[in-house]
Amino acid sequence: MRFVDEAEIRVEAGDGGNGKASFRREKYIPLGGPDGGDGGDGGSVYLVATENVNTLVDFRYHSVHRAQRGENGGSRNCTGKKGEDCFVAVPPGTIVYEASTGEKIGDLTRIGQKLLVAKGGFHGLGNTRFKSSVNRAPQQFSKGSAGEHRMLRLELMVIADVGLLGMPNAGKSSLIRAVSSARPKVADYPFTTLHPNLGVVRIDDMRSFVIADIPGVIEGAAEGAGLGLQFLKHLSRTGLLLHVVDVVPYESDETPVSAARKIIQEVEKWSDDLANKPRWLVLNKIDNVPDDEVEQHCQAIVDELSWDGPVFKISALKNQGTQELMYAIMEFLQQQKAQQQFQLQELSGEPE
């Protein structure tokens, strides 16, 4: 599933440090020459394509990125220190535009690739530099030039790792709310979700994945009923589907099994590729079933569906079982990625 993720950020390079005007002062040397040092260059701002960063979501909270100013020059020919550069981590695949003109500045495709987006100011010159045969005591010095300031628009095509499938009202948006900072609308009427929502599930500092909440799929979606069709076709890019089933369906004429079958049929009608994708059964709203009946209630659904794949029992509302589900997904995606890399290496015949 693909989404365009966007963010605007401001990048400010450091100004160059000023040059110094000063003269040597030492005992017994009455007319010491000029000894003002140059300033340091201002730091620049670079964007760096970084592994494991997979969305632009963090830029919503941190949108100004500054590099350091260069130090001013000092007496005794001391050169000012160069300002530190600022490196901003972005996900691979980020395209960078000048915000005001829409002009493309560049794109970052390879991990580790760097793009200069704001150049640091040039250092000012100390008065030593202005010394000449006709002017042995120059007062001149120059100021550092200003660092570049720019507004950038970042754009990224995000491919969701996990797609949620399920009847309207099954609790897909609630699940995304429970496990990520995404805030899709949740309500007790069908088709709350009119556009796909993305949630980034952060497992720890280094690991996260993207989960996509899509509008509920209903019977006939593969033929275009409801809102299902346009989203079904994008699901083929995900690595895992979660089939969310309400264990006590909202529609009284529906049972969990009949609701689940409808979804499976739609998926099979749509494409073999989608039907063969790894799919897990997520039985939601177990809090609507008395504690001591959950096990039995869920097992009956699994048996009737003749489902032999992974099953998770959760309550998105009460946040029960959701954490375990997220860990299992992360583990699965990592294994899947490792396997794909292995296959790629096999294909390309690389030894390692």
Ligand SMILES: Nc1nc2c(ncn2[C@@H]2O[C@H](COP(=O)(O)OP(=O)(O)OP(=O)(O)O)[C@@H](O)[C@H]2O)c(=O)[nH]1
């Ligand atoms: N009791 C209970 N209610 C839940 C649970 N999860 C979701 N709900 C409720 O079910 C209703 C529908 O939830 P949503 O998350 O909007 O369902 P959805 O699958 O995203 O629905 P659509 O976007 O219409 O396809 C809301 O009233 C939720 O509060 C749960 O685990 N337990």
Ligand SMILES: [Mg+2]
């Ligand atoms: Mg929804």
